[in-house]
Amino acid sequence: MVVAIMAPRSGKTSGLAIPAILSAPGPVLLTSNKAANDAFTATVDARAEVGTVWTLDPQQIAHHPREMWWDILADARDLAGAKRLAGHFVSASVDESSGSDFWSTAASNTLGALFLAAASHRRPITDVLAWLATPADRTPVDLLTDAGHDSVAAQLQGTVSGATETRDGIFETARQYASCLLDPDVAAWVTPNEDLPEFKPFAFATSRDTLYLLSKDGGGSASAIIAAAADAVMRAAVIVAERSGGRLDPPALCVLDEAANVCRISDLPDLYSHLGSRGVIPMTILQSYRQGQRCWGEAGMDALYSAATIKIIGSGIDDADFADRLSRQVGDHDVQTTSVSTSEGGKSTSVSMRTERILPPDAIRALPKGKVLLLATGIRVAMLNLRPWYKEPSAKVVGPASARATKAITERALAKTIGHDDFELSA
Numbered sequence: 001m002v003v004a005i006m007a008p009r010s011g012k013t014s015g016l017a018i019p020a021i022l023s024a025p026g027p028v029l030l031t032s033n034k035a036a037n038d039a040f041t042a043t044v045d046a047r048a049e050v051g052t053v054w055t056l057d058p059q060q061i062a063h064h065p066r067e068m069w070w071d072i073l074a075d076a077r078d079l080a081g082a083k084r085l086a087g088h089f090v091s092a093s094v095d096e097s098s099g100s101d102f103w104s105t106a107a108s109n110t111l112g113a114l115f116l117a118a119a120s121h122r123r124p125i126t127d128v129l130a131w132l133a134t135p136a137d138r139t140p141v142d143l144l145t146d147a148g149h150d151s152v153a154a155q156l157q158g159t160v161s162g163a164t165e166t167r168d169g170i171f172e173t174a175r176q177y178a179s180c181l182l183d184p185d186v187a188a189w190v191t192p193n194e195d196l197p198e199f200k201p202f203a204f205a206t207s208r209d210t211l212y213l214l215s216k217d218g219g220g221s222a223s224a225i226i227a228a229a230a231d232a233v234m235r236a237a238v239i240v241a242e243r244s245g246g247r248l249d250p251p252a253l254c255v256l257d258e259a260a261n262v263c264r265i266s267d268l269p270d271l272y273s274h275l276g277s278r279g280v281i282p283m284t285i286l287q288s289y290r291q292g293q294r295c296w297g298e299a300g301m302d303a304l305y306s307a308a309t310i311k312i313i314g315s316g317i318d319d320a321d322f323a324d325r326l327s328r329q330v331g332d333h334d335v336q337t338t339s340v341s342t343s344e345g346g347k348s349t350s351v352s353m354r355t356e357r358i359l360p361p362d363a364i365r366a367l368p369k370g371k372v373l374l375l376a377t378g379i380r381v382a383m384l385n386l387r388p389w390y391k392e393p394s395a396k397v398v399g400p401a402s403a404r405a406t407k408a409i410t411e412r413a414l415a416k417t418i419g420h421d422d423f424e425l426s427a
């Protein structure tokens, strides 16, 4: 279980994500907010040779045609799953610190109730959007009662029949959280479609397939969908592992590149403790320790960091506390100092030992690009040279493949704008 913390442009993707994906023996999941000349293009050809490639690109980062769909409501058929799904939409929109005020909590509960109402009757996600638009609609309350979720129904009924200002405020907040789904082109990726293959997390766990989860970051982005999909895949993988002797063999690799930007799974720290013993390898890549704290809170980030059996720290650690903590973990060494003093009786030499930090905080901050600290369970801290994919012999193949895939993205983007212009001209 890996957590990597490295500054922007310091080789996270080229030195960690891509090499890990290229050497993965089993299924691979990648989250990313970049397509061209990044992990997606560098690995897509190689991964297509070993299994099916699934690309979930709701915001058209890679201008990838919609060739699959994933049922976002599949895990929302029980209350816990519905709440978790609502949580992904909240986390994607607000930081951990502001995610627990009245409006957020009420909106999250309402969203969860609506997801549960839709999922328990196999209704599409678009129904949830329709209900969000008309708070007075009683349909979801009735559906929840029908499905035996009486207390959730009562809670939703309470919100719906409460003071109008409060109700509208709650629904407005919920609409903001779910705003990415208002775009039909985005919602289509997670709505059942008979003509396209369905991505199934349980089948994925025992395959050698690859799931690329691409999204922009920031509010209103589709990153909630990305987080929900990554969460569903990791949970399914754990369940499959438990059913088949405890461990996935080969293991599943889940590279959460730009995790704090596009894959804010709020209980990732808890999830970490389940994954390792199950052959599900998470690799969470962050730009700084603080970025993790903003996303999971101080305690959450601490839990995530402690649960990681492999911690990789790269250049550009600006956080003084964190650098000092690392420096202490690297440890001290004894330095021998010799002092010579001259007096009337002649010269005398004394040797003394002094304890010094092996790597003081300022040296950690100034780690050169390509060098990282490795903190792994059971060994002393080590300093490593990263081996980015473009310096490996296989770059002869990967480089051109990445260039081809990048060119294809540009061509798809161009084809779209030209099509658009034609439309505007004829209109």
Ligand SMILES: Nc1ncnc2c1ncn2[C@@H]1O[C@H](COP(=O)(O)OP(=O)(O)OP(=O)(O)O)[C@@H](O)[C@H]1O
Residues within 6 Å of the ligand: 006, 007, 008, 009, 010, 011, 012, 013, 014, 015, 390
């Ligand atoms: N194919 C390549 N050939 C040579 N150098 C490269 C190549 N790809 C990346 N680099 C170098 O590696 C550096 C780090 O790239 P990389 O995308 O891996 O960093 P990152 O930490 O993932 O960045 P970001 O925070 O933007 O995601 C780049 O600044 C670039 O100088």
Ligand SMILES: [Mg+2]
Residues within 6 Å of the ligand: 012, 013, 014, 257
């Ligand atoms: Mg990167």
